[in-house]
Amino acid sequence: MCGIIGYTGEENVKDVLLDSLDLLEYRGYDSAGIAVEGHEGPHVIKCAGRVSDLRVICESEKFFTEQAEGCGIGHTRWATHGGVSDANAHPHCVGEVTLVHNGIIENFRELAAHYDLGEQLKSETDSEVVAALLNHYYDGNPHDAIKKTVSKLKGTFALVVLFADRPGVIYSTRNVSPVVATVCEEGAMLASDLTALCRFTNRYFVVPEYHILELHRDRVMLFDLEGNEKKPEFLSADWELNSAGKNGYPFYMEKEIMEQPKAIERTIECRVAGGMPDFTREGVPDSLFTDCERVTIVACGTAMHSGLVAQALVKSILHMHIDVEMASEFMYSDPVLDEKTLVIAISQSGETIDTLEAVKYARLRGAKCLSILNVKGSSIARESDYVLFTNAGPEIAVASTKAYTTQLAVLYLIVAKMAHCRDVFTTEETQSFIRELQRTPEAVEKVLAERRDIHLLANNVLDAKDLFMIGRGLDYSILQEGSLKLKEVSYIHSEAYASGELKHGPIALITQNTPVIASVTQEKLMSKEMSNIREVRARGADIVLFIKKSLAGSVNEDYRTFLLPDMQDAFMVMPASAALQLLAYYVSSDKGFDVDKPRNLAKVVTVE
Numbered sequence: 001m002c003g004i005i006g007y008t009g010e011e012n013v014k015d016v017l018l019d020s021l022d023l024l025e026y027r028g029y030d031s032a033g034i035a036v037e038g039h040e041g042p043h044v045i046k047c048a049g050r051v052s053d054l055r056v057i058c059e060s061e062k063f064f065t066e067q068a069e070g071c072g073i074g075h076t077r078w079a080t081h082g083g084v085s086d087a088n089a090h091p092h093c094v095g096e097v098t099l100v101h102n103g104i105i106e107n108f109r110e111l112a113a114h115y116d117l118g119e120q121l122k123s124e125t126d127s128e129v130v131a132a133l134l135n136h137y138y139d140g141n142p143h144d145a146i147k148k149t150v151s152k153l154k155g156t157f158a159l160v161v162l163f164a165d166r167p168g169v170i171y172s173t174r175n176v177s178p179v180v181a182t183v184c185e186e187g188a189m190l191a192s193d194l195t196a197l198c199r200f201t202n203r204y205f206v207v208p209e210y211h212i213l214e215l216h217r218d219r220v221m222l223f224d225l226e227g228n229e230k231k232p233e234f235l236s237a238d239w240e241l242n243s244a245g246k247n248g249y250p251f252y253m254e255k256e257i258m259e260q261p262k263a264i265e266r267t268i269e270c271r272v273a274g275g276m277p278d279f280t281r282e283g284v285p286d287s288l289f290t291d292c293e294r295v296t297i298v299a300c301g302t303a304m305h306s307g308l309v310a311q312a313l314v315k316s317i318l319h320m321h322i323d324v325e326m327a328s329e330f331m332y333s334d335p336v337l338d339e340k341t342l343v344i345a346i347s348q349s350g351e352t353i354d355t356l357e358a359v360k361y362a363r364l365r366g367a368k369c370l371s372i373l374n375v376k377g378s379s380i381a382r383e384s385d386y387v388l389f390t391n392a393g394p395e396i397a398v399a400s401t402k403a404y405t406t407q408l409a410v411l412y413l414i415v416a417k418m419a420h421c422r423d424v425f426t427t428e429e430t431q432s433f434i435r436e437l438q439r440t441p442e443a444v445e446k447v448l449a450e451r452r453d454i455h456l457l458a459n460n461v462l463d464a465k466d467l468f469m470i471g472r473g474l475d476y477s478i479l480q481e482g483s484l485k486l487k488e489v490s491y492i493h494s495e496a497y498a499s500g501e502l503k504h505g506p507i508a509l510i511t512q513n514t515p516v517i518a519s520v521t522q523e524k525l526m527s528k529e530m531s532n533i534r535e536v537r538a539r540g541a542d543i544v545l546f547i548k549k550s551l552a553g554s555v556n557e558d559y560r561t562f563l564l565p566d567m568q569d570a571f572m573v574m575p576a577s578a579a580l581q582l583l584a585y586y587v588s589s590d591k592g593f594d595v596d597k598p599r600n601l602a603k604v605v606t607v608e
């Protein structure tokens with residue numbers, strides 16, 4: 001859950017490292033540091049705090065006025081072992097070795113004791129033990145030291161290393177934690193994810209696990225642990241070179257919310273042929289959908305919430321058995337899995353360790369796994385039988401928005417495909433379903449155009465300590481995501497309830513002026529939902545209503561209301577979600593929070 005970077009080339013190395021750390025900061029932001037090679041070995045600057053704090057320190061360092069081009073490594077941290085302090089920030093230097101690390105070394109205490117490394121350690125981190133162990137084994141041969149060190153490590157790691165007597169060369173190896181690398185006109189570079197590279201190029205390769213990467217200014221070299229040179233398998237990202245910037249928006253979250261119509265359209269249109277869902281380009285056979293007897297969706301957080309929408313659709317359209325499992329609980333719940341189970345894993349990053357482990361576990365038990373991911377070349381992509389990529393482009397804000405709606409777009413395509421393959425939908429019905437799906441970008445666009453009204457509604461909940469979101473059926477699924485979004489960026493305690501459940505306990509929490517957000521988009525559930533809204537209003541709740549426009553006419557009472565553009569009920573999820581994302585965004589930005597980097601969170605969760 002940290003961001004790592006290495007660069008060797010002719011650009012100003014400090015600037016490349018700091019600019020890259022800015023882009024990687026969403027992976028962790030409690031401390032940051034860089035090491036740049038100088039005449040007397042690596043010069044290390046690190047501090048607790050943000051990359052911006054590090055930048056201020058670097059600007060006043062004489063070293064960097066004398067040292068421009070060259071070679072260096074950097075890190076932005078999400079603390080696991082050891083608190084947030086200057087000493088625990090990376091890079092760590094021990095003897096000849098300067099290192100940054102992403103991952104967790106489970107046996108670091110045993111290693112420190114066994115190799116008697118304690119005296120050399122200045123931090124509480126597992127990472128510094130790895131630096132000390134590398135130094136212990138280093139006798140002038142980097143490959144040998146890396147090989148011996150990794151053979152002792154238990155856990156996950158992406159290591160990036162400078163050896164003092166190997167100027168201009170950066171070494172890296174990894175297990176589970178990702179590293180991507182490239183070489184281009186500006187030099188050679190590695191990073192924990194593509195966002196840092198795509199400023200320079202969209203050609204990159206994923207460093208295979210347990211290999212050694214050497215970055216030289218003009219080339220990259222890849223070796224297996226036996227010393228055999230391997231050819232890197234370059235991939236091409238379809239992200240635009242400047243797509244990781246803010247494009248004038250104050251926060252990435254706003255930019256990414258606004259990008260949704262285009263992102264949803266990109267995700268849908270490349271998979272529609274003759275008005276029908278088509279996965280042939282991705283090699284996903286129809287038999288995957290006809291041969292299964294049950295579907296299990298595994299995912300975490302927002303990605304799991306997109307699975308809940310799919311669950312409701314699959315149940316109502318296909319009448320099939322479908323579970324949605326939190327990936328973190330999946331393996332420990334003795335799930336029913338066999339060759340007749342289709343597992344659908346959903347993940348923006350493709351790196352979430354719980355989802356990755358769930359995929360491995362399910363495949364070992366014979367299930368076929370289809371993943372819906374945003375990041376090509378990610379670990380889950382490599383572990384899956386089939387992958388459908390969302391075409392959302394880089395998502396930098398920690399709170400997921402466009403990844404969620406593009407995941408939904410893929411899930412709707414899958415539902416249509418399954419319904420057609422399993423003779424639930426005729427061709428005409430499938431085409432009509434797809435036509436409505438193709439209207440979703442336009443419906444989301446309409447919500448975005450009315451965002452000032454949502455901003456006004458956000459003012460009503462700014463001071464709330466607790467807030468409730470209520471709805472039935474698909475509205476409840478939408479609100480679970482809406483509630484997560486609000487709580488993570490605004491720090492308001494928010495809970496989503498199925499409206500019918502309120503009377504079984506939660507209604508005890510409703511008192512005078514308790515804010516309640518209600519979503520009403522499902523016609524067949526409307527009268528019951530409105531009764532539930534009246535029940536909480538009668539107990540003093542302050543209601544904000546998000547309602548489908550064509551249903552609003554039959555509401556007799558006066559509520560603060562946002563009208564959602566009309567779509568068929570099954571598709572109202574898209575416009576409603578965009579509205580709730582905006583609500584969360586405005587509450588957070590109006591409260592003056594760092595919207596893109598909510599406290600304690602990190603974008604890519606690679607620890608269990």
Ligand code: F6R
Pocket residue numbers: 300301302303304346347348349350351352355398399400401484485488603604605
């Ligand atoms: C919330 C959020 C998280 C992620 C979750 C899974 O806004 O972003 O809940 O959805 O950590 O991440 P991925 O999708 O990368 O597996």
